[in-house]
Amino acid sequence: MNIATSSRQLSVKKFSLALLPLSVLLSMQSMAAAAVSTAESTNQTATEPTTDLGALSAQTDSYRTTATKTALDPDDAPMSYSRIEQQTLKERQADSVSSALRYEPGVSTESRGTVSIFDEYEMRGFKNYSNFYDGMRLPYDGTWNLMPQVDAYATEAVEVLKGPASSLYGYNEPGGMINQIAKTPKATQQTEIQLRVGSHNLGEIAVDTTGSMSDTLNYRFVGLARQKDGQMQTTEEKRVLLNTSIEWKPSNNVSVLANLYYQDDPDMLPSTPLPSVGTVYQASYGKLDADAYAGDKWNSFSKKVVMPSETINWQINDHLTFKHTLRYTDAEAQQQNTYHQGFAENSDRELIRTAYTTDESMTNWATDNQLAYQLYTDKTSHNLLFGVDFQHAKSNAKYAAAMYQGIPTIDLAEPNYDLFAKQPINLTGYQQQDDITQRQLGVYLQDEMQWDKLTVVAGLRRDNFKSTTDSQAIGSDNKTTINKANETTGRLAVKWG
Numbered sequence: 471m472n473i474a475t476s477s478r479q480l481s482v483k484k485f486s487l488a489l490l491p492l493s494v495l496l497s498m499q500s501m502a503a504a505a506v507s508t509a510e511s512t513n514q515t516a517t518e519p520t521t522d523l524g525a526l527s528a529q530t531d532s533y534r535t536t537a538t539k540t541a542l543d544p545d546d547a548p549m550s551y552s553r554i555e556q557q558t559l560k561e562r563q564a565d566s567v568s569s570a571l572r573y574e575p576g577v578s579t580e581s582r583g584t585v586s587i588f589d590e591y592e593m594r595g596f597k598n599y600s601n602f603y604d605g606m607r608l609p610y611d612g613t614w615n616l617m618p619q620v621d622a623y624a625t626e627a628v629e630v631l632k633g634p635a636s637s638l639y640g641y642n643e644p645g646g647m648i649n650q651i652a653k654t655p656k657a658t659q660q661t662e663i664q665l666r667v668g669s670h671n672l673g674e675i676a677v678d679t680t681g682s683m684s685d686t687l688n689y690r691f692v693g694l695a696r697q698k699d700g701q702m703q704t705t706e707e708k709r710v711l712l713n714t715s716i717e718w719k720p721s722n723n724v725s726v727l728a729n730l731y732y733q734d735d736p737d738m739l740p741s742t743p744l745p746s747v748g749t750v751y752q753a754s755y756g757k758l759d760a761d762a763y764a765g766d767k768w769n770s771f772s773k774k775v776v777m778p779s780e781t782i783n784w785q786i787n788d789h790l791t792f793k794h795t796l797r798y799t800d801a802e803a804q805q806q807n808t809y810h811q812g813f814a815e816n817s818d819r820e821l822i823r824t825a826y827t828t829d830e831s832m833t834n835w836a837t838d839n840q841l842a843y844q845l846y847t848d849k850t851s852h853n854l855l856f857g858v859d860f861q862h863a864k865s866n867a868k869y870a871a872a873m874y875q876g877i878p879t880i881d882l883a884e885p886n887y888d889l890f891a892k893q894p895i896n897l898t899g900y901q902q903q904d905d906i907t908q909r910q911l912g913v914y915l916q917d918e919m920q921w922d923k924l925t926v927v928a929g930l931r932r933d934n935f936k937s938t939t940d941s942q943a944i945g946s947d948n949k950t951t952i953n954k955a956n957e958t959t960g961r962l963a964v965k966w967g
Contacts, residue, residue, distance in 0.1 A: 603650045908936070936955075
């Protein structure tokens with residue numbers, strides 16, 4: 471067993487959000503391998519460039535970049551594309567996509583100071599809530615708070631594509647997109663155990679093991695348990711994830727991958743906005759500390775996500791390949807939270823609050839099917855890609871709010887975070903239930919052409935989208951809202967050299 475220990479200390483002041491990690495990484499390359507072999511493997515890994523994408527695409531037959539859905543070397547891709555490898559994610563102490571993107575140019579993340587209940591970021595000035603996992607969109611109804619959030623530890627890499635991507639992926643913000651690449655089984659036996667402790671009472675244990683079960687069957691298991699305090703007082707974060715995958719390779723031309731991702735977030739308290747007075751501007755009592763909180767111990771957020779999936783890669787012949795992916799998502803989330811509507815009259819410290827709850831559930835079927843054909847001539851090459859993707863999602867959201875009726879105010883200068891326990895909370899001021907059905911069908915075609923030093927990528931896509939929302943609210947008639955869209959998008963990208 472080879473044990474590599476590293477620690478890093480950052481200066482932490484009262485208002486600092488900096489993490490003070492003490493990380494211990496235990497790497498066991500093979501239970502049966504000699505210590506010398508393990509050491510050599512470890513040293514080799516440490517010296518290899520983590521951004522050598524050309525080598526990656528050459529070694530992995532099924533690897534396809536986010537930029538083109540092909541194995542085009544990112545150095546040749548005529549668009550702004552980058553990849554954050556697993557080693558870099560560890561060095562950044564990244565627990566989420568938002569934290570992984572902290573140092574990406576043109577990307578602004580973590581706009582919410584407390585524990586994040588989903589990943590959000592701005593790319594080239596456009597707010598984006600739509601994340602991708604293994605090339606397929608994670609479901610989101612576009613209205614409420616339930617969105618699957620894949621932990622960074624279960625991610626092999628995070629790929630960043632800046633600029634429009636709708637010609638391949640359908641509706642998306644023009645600033646770009648983020649795609650998380652899942653960890654997959656390997657034939658070589660490797661086991662890693664990671665322990666982390668740090669500031670904000672961080673405690674984490676994680677395991678990642680992979681290897682061969684037979685000549686044609688490989689496995690991988692990733693597990694994690696994490697607990698830490700949030701930035702704001704009384705807030706905390708808890709997470710448990712289990713990710714199991716099995717890959718069957720009956721021949722050199724066919725592989726079948728089955729993956730099961732499970733994540734339980736029993737306590738992921740969302741943000742509670744603070745007023746500008748006392749934060750941006752001076753209040754009569756001064757300014758609030760960085761851990762100031764306007765909520766109550768009553769506040770909570772929990773989420774469970776189950777995502778089974780299967781992927782088939784088939785090398786039909788030397789020129790023709792087929793890839794099929796099917797994924798099902800079952801998720802639920804419950805929330806108790808507060809927000810405010812200014813100060814009481816003649817006060818800059820007594821904040822008026824209301825309370826609300828949300829109860830959400832979601833199911834989603836998604837599939838992506840790609841047929842690629844490679845054509846070569848004396849001076850040119852074409853990589854033709856034809857694809858069809860489809861999503862069908864159903865979600866339900868129940869909302870209940872007090873509408874400022876009987877909700878105790880909070881004194882920001884001398885806060886009491888246990889006021890809700892002293893009186894019953896009446897959430898009948900306003901109630902609403904939404905039943906949302908979404909259906910999306912996309913057909914796309916792309917030609918990746920290369921002449922000597924010239925690379926041209928031309929693409930065209932047709933999307934059919936329909937969303938139906940049935941809303942029931944107290945004091946109002948039932949309302950049905952239907953949104954339809956039939957859009958054609960294209961892309962032409964050119965690179966020389």
